[in-house]
Amino acid sequence: MPHQHRWHHPLCLAPRPLRPWLTESGSLTARLIAHYPCFKVRVLAQGLARPHDDERATLGLPRANVRVPSREVLLCSGDTPLVFAHSVTTPAAVRRGFRKFRHIGGRSLGSMLFASPTIARSMLAWRRVDARHPLWRKARAVVGPLPARLWARRSVFYTGPDRLLVTEVFLPPLFQESR
Ligand SMILES: C=C(O[C@@H]1C=C(C(=O)O)C=C[C@H]1O)C(=O)O
DSSP states (O other): OTTGGGSOOOGGGSOGGGHHHHHOOSOHHHHHHHHOTTEEEEEEEEEEEOOOHHHHHHHTOOOTTOOEEEEEEEEEETTEEEEEEEEEEOTTGGGTTTGGGGGOTTSOHHHHHTTOTTOEEOOOEEEEEOTTSHHHHHHHHHHOSOOSOEEEEEEEEEETTEEEEEEEEEOGGGTSSOO
16 A cells, blocks of 8 residues: 555644644534535536545555546635545445445535445545645646645545545635634
8 A cells, every 4th residue: 555654644733723624523514514604516527537546545446547436526615615625436336335426416425425324434544735646736726826735634435345535635715714
């Protein structure tokens, strides 16, 4: 698992206003809605894509060139992006336990994941990402200029044998002011 070890940067290094967001163990969507009344999901991509290097092992995908169901969204307050979220799963999972994944559209994935009593979640893991990481570069491409390092977190949702890996990158409004 080559990149796995990078996913445990100590949270004490994170900006204080960001920590409650990084550690939220319930739905991030629900927490955002509570703080931002103009919460919106902007879907950037939904379809088949190559998983990132640090996602493949977590999903048990052996081949580097395999394409898997993926989704990228910006979670926004009005037009202001707050979180860039990237989710990947397996072709088998979208036919079984995560059947709704492909049809979620402009609703939040959190509304599906946390509504189902048969879906469980792993521990959260955290790291900082910079221009060497594909998620930083993807966020930069849609959001525009960004700080050199951003905090990200990820966790796996499980149902039966199926897995869905959700990674969230936190954008400046969530750490440049305290809420
Ligand atoms: C996992 C959750 O769902 C959020 C919503 C997402 C989406 O709609 O694609 C993706 C990741 C999360 O930021 C959550 O709310 O905690």
